[in-house]
Amino acid sequence: MKELVIIGDNFFKAFFAMALFKYNGEWLQERRGGLIGAILNSVVARNEQGSRVARRGRRFPRNLLKPRFFRWLLLLLAVLFFCVFATFVLKLLSNGNEEEKHLPLSGEVLEQVSSYDPPLTPPKSKRRKQHFPCEVGLAAAVDNILEPKNYMNFTQFSLEYVEREVNPHANSPRSRFGGYQTLNERKKSFLARNQTIHCGFVKGMSRLSSPGFELSENDKAYMNTCRVAVSSCIFGSSDFLRRPTSRLISEFSKKNVCFVMFVDEQTLSKLSSEGHTPDEKGHVGLWKIVVVRNLPYLDMRKTGKVPKFLSHRLFPSSRYSIWLDSKMRLNTDPMLIIEFFLWRMRAEYAISNHYDRHCVWEEVLQNKRLNKYNHTAIDEQFMFYQSDGLRKFNPSDPNTPLPRTDLCSMYPADVPEGSFIIRAHTPMSNLFSCLWFNEVDRFTSRDQLSFAYTYLKLTRMNPDKPFHLNMFKSTSKIIQASVVVISSTSVTSQ
Numbered sequence: 001m002k003e004l005v006i007i008g009d010n011f012f013k014a015f016f017a018m019a020l021f022k023y024n025g026e027w028l029q030e031r032r033g034g035l036i037g038a039i040l041n042s043v044v045a046r047n048e049q050g051s052r053v054a055r056r057g058r059r060f061p062r063n064l065l066k067p068r069f070f071r072w073l074l075l076l077l078a079v080l081f082f083c084v085f086a087t088f089v090l091k092l093l094s095n096g097n098e099e100e101k102h103l104p105l106s107g108e109v110l111e112q113v114s115s116y117d118p119p120l121t122p123p124k125s126k127r128r129k130q131h132f133p134c135e136v137g138l139a140a141a142v143d144n145i146l147e148p149k150n151y152m153n154f155t156q157f158s159l160e161y162v163e164r165e166v167n168p169h170a171n172s173p174r175s176r177f178g179g180y181q182t183l184n185e186r187k188k189s190f191l192a193r194n195q196t197i198h199c200g201f202v203k204g205m206s207r208l209s210s211p212g213f214e215l216s217e218n219d220k221a222y223m224n225t226c227r228v229a230v231s232s233c234i235f236g237s238s239d240f241l242r243r244p245t246s247r248l249i250s251e252f253s254k255k256n257v258c259f260v261m262f263v264d265e266q267t268l269s270k271l272s273s274e275g276h277t278p279d280e281k282g283h284v285g286l287w288k289i290v291v292v293r294n295l296p297y298l299d300m301r302k303t304g305k306v307p308k309f310l311s312h313r314l315f316p317s318s319r320y321s322i323w324l325d326s327k328m329r330l331n332t333d334p335m336l337i338i339e340f341f342l343w344r345m346r347a348e349y350a351i352s353n354h355y356d357r358h359c360v361w362e363e364v365l366q367n368k369r370l371n372k373y374n375h376t377a378i379d380e381q382f383m384f385y386q387s388d389g390l391r392k393f394n395p396s397d398p399n400t401p402l403p404r405t406d407l408c409s410m411y412p413a414d415v416p417e418g419s420f421i422i423r424a425h426t427p428m429s430n431l432f433s434c435l436w437f438n439e440v441d442r443f444t445s446r447d448q449l450s451f452a453y454t455y456l457k458l459t460r461m462n463p464d465k466p467f468h469l470n471m472f473k474s475t476s477k478i479i480q481a482s483v484v485v486i487s488s489t490s491v492t493s494q
Helices: 002-025 034-044 048-057 059-064 067-096 107-114 183-189 217-224 251-256 265-273 305-309 334-343 360-369 375-387 427-442 451-461
Strands: 159-161 195-197 228-234 257-263 287-291 320-324 328-330 349-353 416-424 469-472 479-481
Touching (some): 159 427, 183 195, 183 427, 228 334, 251 257, 251 334, 257 265, 265 287, 334 416, 349 427, 360 375
Parallel strands (some): 228 320, 257 287
Antiparallel strands (some): 328 479
């Protein structure tokens, strides 16, 4: 019996070895190797009759274990990691490219900056707070409103603008849209007096030089006829075209208000492909499409600040202007907006409060946390402002120089939302707009970082010449962001 068991055991071993040879050597040859093949080959290796099969089955795994394979694998992974890292760094640094960098600061200012707070560390993201829209009591119809008597009786002085100047950098002959304002010229420009200041559109001494933001003569002639202007812009095909809600705009405003959308040639091509082809008069709905050529900045956000801040220069005959970011849709008659935010409040400049952040310190941290701009450029701008007297905002301070508003019992803040601006083209309003633009031109395109500093410095240097600013909470009904009604939660910082 014992001998039979031994014979039977040898028989099954021999049969199993033959089966493995047949499977590995002739059946499904493409499956040799891998995990299953390695297991089968390890079993066959124990049997003398399967030595040939073992050699064939272990040939491919042995190649995988060679040091040369691992060296090439590690090299490939290192190259891929370097490419991803380099792409991230270049994208971060592109926000502060050489052309858009600020003008050099003086040694005296740099010494003051070095003694101030070190750069802030961005906080971790936090859950979004719940906010609610603020309803406003607009007039029932345009026929029921009337401009107040002596409304334009604000601070009076005369402003002229630098048209041409010599480029101080001999190795850079091209003109610069914002010009080459010195720190001494910058300081004097904050005085509300008769003066000539930098305010964009600065040409070089050569008659052939152009600072950029070129418009056709027909568009210039059209814009020169506007008395009230509603404007927006899309550059670099960065957004969709949102038309004002025509049925909510009065016939009076359709005839007397200019609705101008500034675009570049790339955006115009995209709009046409989406079915927004301008008619024979250049209109898409209520928007008059104005094409801008030779953009003054590589940074499209900074280029967008030109129509945002310099409407008094683009519409030289206009008395009032309304700015909307391209993410907004106008849902209310512009004359009702002017009546409520300017005439009724006796203000010459109105801008929406930020829905969440009330201090520029918070805005600096948020911009760095979201990598909105080069961190070094943000830190330099922020420390420069601290060295020139900018202090933390305290909402409980009854002596805060920022304006209070009774709208929805909103306490003041020094960070604007910035996507909705209503202006009377008064001297102080025009001066503030030029000053704010110059800060964006000199430093970063994040205009919310420079708003409080510009306003506080202007009022501090002109204590006897008030600037009537109305900061209000983001409102519903007036404008929409895509489909969502604008409230304190639906808008995002530009």
